[in-house]
Amino acid sequence: MNKLFACAALIGAFGLTVPAQAAGGVKIGTLSCHERGGWGLVLGSSRALNCTFSSGDRVERYEGNMTKVGLDLGYQHSGALVWAVVAPHTDVARGALSGHYGGGTASATAGIGIGANALIGGLDRSIALQPISVEGTTGLDVAAGIGAMTLRSEED
Secondary structure: OHHHHHHHHHHHHHHOOOOHHHHOOEEEEEEEEEEOOEEOOEEEEEEEEEEEEEOOOOEEEEEEEEEEEEEEEEEEOOEEEEEEEEEOOOOOOOOOOOEEEEEEEEEEEEEEEEEEEEEEEOHHHOEEEEEEEEEEEEEEEEEEEEEEEEEEEOOO
């Protein structure tokens, strides 16, 4: 119960970190990523990502990595992350999610885990992965700090 309460508090806190610029945007689709497993390296970690963006009328594939700087202890098996993608307008070009993202991150895994990643970046820092990702992981790991993600379109 305490773990659930702590994660709910973190999700609420990260919801406040999304800039007003992203808050005025429109949802253009969903980004779903598969994150490889690995060890937390005490001061951070970096894990490979394979992602799919779906807007209802098109599907785009991306690859990249998620880096966490801060506390990261334990081992996490592969996991899934899902975000609502918010942009300033609905007319977004193919590959527009390519780029660097940054924001707050926190997760806790004891058997099955949950996490929060509020990130902003992409096209001129106008794309928000909003407000919080849903992260499904297994293992034994705890992480909190700054999250950075890089995405590259597989079509380039």
